[in-house]
Amino acid sequence: MAALPKRIIKETERLVSDPVPGITAVPSDDNLRYFHVTIDGPDSSPYSSGVFDLELYLPDDYPMCAPKVRFLTKIYHPNIDKLGRICLDVLKDNWSPALQIRTILLSIQALLGAPNPDDPLANDVAEDWKQDEKRAVQVAKEWTEKYAKSKEIATTSTTEESV
Amino acid sequence: MSDTEGSNTGSEFDVSDFEYDDSDGEYYQGDNENFEAIQSYSKSLKESGCKQWRLAEFIQENFVDRVDKLHIPSSKASKEELLILLHHCNWDEERLINLYYDGADELKENAGLLRSPIPGFQVRDDFECSICCNLEPSTKVFSLSCHHEFCLSCYYNYVKEELPKGKLIRCMIPDCNLSIPHALVHQICKLNNNSESVAMDNLVDNELLYYSANLYVIRHHDTFRWCPAIDCQNLVQMDLTARLAELDLDAIDPFDKNYRGSDSEVKIVTCSDGHEFCFSCKFENHLPCSCSIVRAWDRKVTDDSETYSWLEVNTKGCPECGTNIEKNGGCNHMKCFKCAYEFCWICLGTWEEHKGFYNCNRYVAPLPQEEKEMKKKRRYLDRYMHFYSRFMEHQSSMAWDLKTLKSIKKTTEEYMHEKATDSTKTISYNEIDYLQESFKLLVRGRKTLKWTYVFAYYLTKSNFRSIFEQNQDFLNALVEQLSELFEKIQTSQDNMKLVVQLRTDLVNVSKSVTNRRLKLIEAAREFLQRGLITFDEGF
Ligand SMILES: [Zn+2]
Ligand SMILES: [Zn+2]
Ligand SMILES: [Zn+2]
Ligand SMILES: [Zn+2]
Ligand SMILES: [Zn+2]
Ligand SMILES: [Zn+2]
Numbered sequence: 001m002a003a004l005p006k007r008i009i010k011e012t013e014r015l016v017s018d019p020v021p022g023i024t025a026v027p028s029d030d031n032l033r034y035f036h037v038t039i040d041g042p043d044s045s046p047y048s049s050g051v052f053d054l055e056l057y058l059p060d061d062y063p064m065c066a067p068k069v070r071f072l073t074k075i076y077h078p079n080i081d082k083l084g085r086i087c088l089d090v091l092k093d094n095w096s097p098a099l100q101i102r103t104i105l106l107s108i109q110a111l112l113g114a115p116n117p118d119d120p121l122a123n124d125v126a127e128d129w130k131q132d133e134k135r136a137v138q139v140a141k142e143w144t145e146k147y148a149k150s151k152e153i154a155t156t157s158t159t160e161e162s163v
Numbered sequence: 164m165s166d167t168e169g170s171n172t173g174s175e176f177d178v179s180d181f182e183y184d185d186s187d188g189e190y191y192q193g194d195n196e197n198f199e200a201i202q203s204y205s206k207s208l209k210e211s212g213c214k215q216w217r218l219a220e221f222i223q224e225n226f227v228d229r230v231d232k233l234h235i236p237s238s239k240a241s242k243e244e245l246l247i248l249l250h251h252c253n254w255d256e257e258r259l260i261n262l263y264y265d266g267a268d269e270l271k272e273n274a275g276l277l278r279s280p281i282p283g284f285q286v287r288d289d290f291e292c293s294i295c296c297n298l299e300p301s302t303k304v305f306s307l308s309c310h311h312e313f314c315l316s317c318y319y320n321y322v323k324e325e326l327p328k329g330k331l332i333r334c335m336i337p338d339c340n341l342s343i344p345h346a347l348v349h350q351i352c353k354l355n356n357n358s359e360s361v362a363m364d365n366l367v368d369n370e371l372l373y374y375s376a377n378l379y380v381i382r383h384h385d386t387f388r389w390c391p392a393i394d395c396q397n398l399v400q401m402d403l404t405a406r407l408a409e410l411d412l413d414a415i416d417p418f419d420k421n422y423r424g425s426d427s428e429v430k431i432v433t434c435s436d437g438h439e440f441c442f443s444c445k446f447e448n449h450l451p452c453s454c455s456i457v458r459a460w461d462r463k464v465t466d467d468s469e470t471y472s473w474l475e476v477n478t479k480g481c482p483e484c485g486t487n488i489e490k491n492g493g494c495n496h497m498k499c500f501k502c503a504y505e506f507c508w509i510c511l512g513t514w515e516e517h518k519g520f521y522n523c524n525r526y527v528a529p530l531p532q533e534e535k536e537m538k539k540k541r542r543y544l545d546r547y548m549h550f551y552s553r554f555m556e557h558q559s560s561m562a563w564d565l566k567t568l569k570s571i572k573k574t575t576e577e578y579m580h581e582k583a584t585d586s587t588k589t590i591s592y593n594e595i596d597y598l599q600e601s602f603k604l605l606v607r608g609r610k611t612l613k614w615t616y617v618f619a620y621y622l623t624k625s626n627f628r629s630i631f632e633q634n635q636d637f638l639n640a641l642v643e644q645l646s647e648l649f650e651k652i653q654t655s656q657d658n659m660k661l662v663v664q665l666r667t668d669l670v671n672v673s674k675s676v677t678n679r680r681l682k683l684i685e686a687a688r689e690f691l692q693r694g695l696i697t698f699d700e701g702f
Contacts, residue, residue, distance in 0.1 A: 005295065005296075006295065006296040006297055007294065007295050007296040009296075010296045061320075061324070063294060064320045064321055064323075064324045065324065090337075093328075094337070096335055096336070096337045097294045097317065097320075097321055097335055098293065098294065098335045098336050098337060099337060
């Protein structure tokens with residue numbers, strides 16, 4: 001494999017030495033451009049009880065191109081589709097090479113706290129959200145309990161795969 | 164020639180004006196006036212309301228020159244700044260003026276205008292670029308008036324990434340928003356860090372303006388097209404009043420049985436370098452077919468391409484002795500090098516029967532008894548194969564023609580070059596000048612011929628179809644004749660002598676090709692208007 005750019009090494013080091021609260025990002029052993037990511041659901045959001053798994057990949061032209069990020073945990077959110085793809089401006093048109101992995105992950109966490117059904121990726125979810133927000137929030141809570149790792153379990157046994 | 168069913172249908176299409184003399188195997192037709200009339204008709208059709216642009220002209224007139232028309236005093240904004248403002252407003256002066264007088268400061272802010280002098284390119288010692296994280300003893304850096312400095316190579320990569328979007332390129336810091344002036348974008352692209360050489364006067368090959376033009380064309384899709392020819396950077400602009408009802412075209416489902424040709428009007432445009440294409444579908448000149456016929460055909464051919472790809476093979480066995488014969492020219496008149504049997508490449512029939520009246524195009528339905536035995540599907544397939552194989556043959560003949568024409572062109576150019584020093588070469592430009600036009604007419608004739616097979620495939624069975632096919636035969640014979648003449652020149656020992664000798668023949672035959680070609684196009688237009696096209700392939 002080609003040598004890892006200095007920028008990626010630096011970012012990785014900082015993610016380990018100075019982690020963002022509620023977010024972990026660990027590079028894969030066999031590919032240092034591929035990260036296992038977890039994001040805690042923000043407090044006062046329907047996702048607050050859960051920890052969500054994501055994958056993040058830095059393409060060859062990173063940082064000129066945005067990282068590729070995807071939810072692995074099933075989630076009920078108007079801006080995240082069935083395949084876990086995320087509709088977020090900084091991952092697309094508004095990407096700037098001055099942004100970093102940590103800023104992107106923070107933006108994703110913020111998106112969990114502030115769903116935006118007017119700019120949807122999952123159309124059916126967005127529709128539900130607009131028509132009956134209360135019910136949609138309830139479904140999001142249920143999905144979180146059903147599919148996401150519970151925060152307590154996640155903190156006590158990070159190595160164990162929970163269902 | 165027997166009287167046709169068509170002569171009593173009231174069609175304008177008269178086959179009898181085209182006479183054929185059996186004795187010497189040559190075609191002739193009397194009136195050149197008719198030819199000129201049709202030609203000018205087609206010319207007016209083609210050039211109505213269409214403007215040709217070269218990319219540099221387009222950028223100069225539509226982007227750069229507009230700066231001067233804004234009448235905003237230079238004390239308020241420099242030329243460079245006005246160009247950024249115009250770009251920000253998508254080159255809409257009116258919008259710019261409105262926004263400017265609503266609040267110049269807000270507009271400038273949104274457009275990311277330079278607040279104070281731009282530091283531009285600098286060299287820094289021990290600079291660590293926050294994008295690439297490289298730390299070098301000496302680094303070329305770039306920054307705007309915000310002083311957000313990054314190394315030049317990061318800026319280069321960034322600009323390369325941003326350019327294709329066609330929008331103003333901003334400082335890399337997300338919230339900073341300052342725009343990089345066009346001339347500086349060019350310098351970053353050239354990795355040229357000489358601040359003194361920033362030039363505003365030559366912007367026609369500015370990378371950012373090029374991509375902005377590209378975006379402009381996408382946004383003005385109703386009136387602008389890039390020429391689809393490879394490596395061609397010309398644009399064609401359709402006059403708004405003459406533009407196509409494109410939405411209607413797109414709304415047509417080619418597989419709708421009730422479809423009645425409403426798109427009989429095909430706009431063929433030509434770029435400044437003479438590349439012809441269809442304005443609405445960007446295909447080559449596909450007359451006499453309408454765009455929806457082309458779409459239906461294209462879909463069909465793509466679906467079936469694997470099954471029939473064997474047809475594209477360039478060799479066939481001699482029908483007499485079985486020797487493999489490779490096609491070596493655009494002409495379909497083949498002669499086996501072993502047994503000297505002469506045959507038609509397309510149907511493998513003896514050339515004797517094709518001589519003069521070239522009659523291998525008409526599809527002869529199998530006898531009713533056999534037909535019964537055949538499954539319906541097989542019949543459609545046969546029919547499709549008939550048209551598809553002819554379409555493909557002419558497609559590859561076109562490539563051969565081009566090869567022949569190129570070789571002749573090269574020969575004549577060399578001759579003219581040598582003529583300067585060789586007094587035995589006496590042929591003048593005037594004597595070979597006609598070649599260019601004849602080349603063009605052959606290529607056009609072959610192209611139209613090729614598409615007539617697609618048209619005929621979708622033409623409902625009627626008297627009109629037999630008239631159309633007869634005229635197709637005429638065009639086919641003429642195109643083959645013209646192609647053979649060119650081949651004769653190319654393969655001759657003394658090409659130049661033949662170029663002069665065959666001049667009258669070539670001019671006449673190429674005129675006949677065009678005459679016949681335009682008549683077929685007109686007939687097709689009429690058939691389309693009469694609703695004689697069907698996409699139900701079970702007919
Ligand atoms: Zn750098
Ligand atoms: Zn800045
Ligand atoms: Zn062109
Ligand atoms: Zn077309
Ligand atoms: Zn033979
Ligand atoms: Zn034949």
